[in-house]
Amino acid sequence: MDTLSERIAIYPGTFDPLTNGHVSLTRRACELFDTVIVAVANDTSKKTLFSLEERVAIAEETFRNTPKVKVEAFAGLTVDFAESHGSRILVRGLRAVSDFEYEFQLALLNRKMKPHIQTMFLMTDYQWLFISSTIIKSAASLGGEIKELVPWAAYRRLREKYGYPLEEPLIPGTI
Numbered sequence: 001m002d003t004l005s006e007r008i009a010i011y012p013g014t015f016d017p018l019t020n021g022h023v024s025l026t027r028r029a030c031e032l033f034d035t036v037i038v039a040v041a042n043d044t045s046k047k048t049l050f051s052l053e054e055r056v057a058i059a060e061e062t063f064r065n066t067p068k069v070k071v072e073a074f075a076g077l078t079v080d081f082a083e084s085h086g087s088r089i090l091v092r093g094l095r096a097v098s099d100f101e102y103e104f105q106l107a108l109l110n111r112k113m114k115p116h117i118q119t120m121f122l123m124t125d126y127q128w129l130f131i132s133s134t135i136i137k138s139a140a141s142l143g144g145e146i147k148e149l150v151p152w153a154a155y156r157r158l159r160e161k162y163g164y165p166l167e168e169p170l171i172p173g174t175i
Helices: 020-030 052-062 078-084 097-113 133-141 152-162
Strands: 008-013 035-041 069-074 089-094 118-123
Touching: 008 020, 008 078, 020 035, 020 089, 020 118, 035 052, 035 078, 052 069, 052 152, 078 089, 078 097, 089 097, 097 118, 133 152
Parallel strands: 008 035, 008 089, 035 069, 089 118
Antiparallel strands: none
């Protein structure tokens, strides 16, 4: 693999759980890059519902038929992870103005540490504007219907985690 000619993007996040917004953003990034690495963060200030291994498994199952996507767990600085994979692009999603301030600060810090690594912001698709992993977990914990908001792998594990019966998808493996 010639990393100088291959366009590799890193899409980092906690993905606790992966949502259809994350899936949409990843697929759109695949239109711009040769490879998109969904980088599942081990180091997070958030209290996660799913273990690192579970979050990686959800992403791997979701993207198993998407050849341009690789899923990897990582620890440490995102910019170091990107550099170690020959990537100069971090992809970040924005839903609303409220996301912008945090993402802007993070992008500037990353740029200060590794000036050759750029952050690319992609707006979420309008139908996913209102969802976040936190909101999904809250609704799922109370038995809310979230099947259309998360990929099947996440839906199945959320229902199991919170002790609710599983409703089969129309086509297994679809989002």
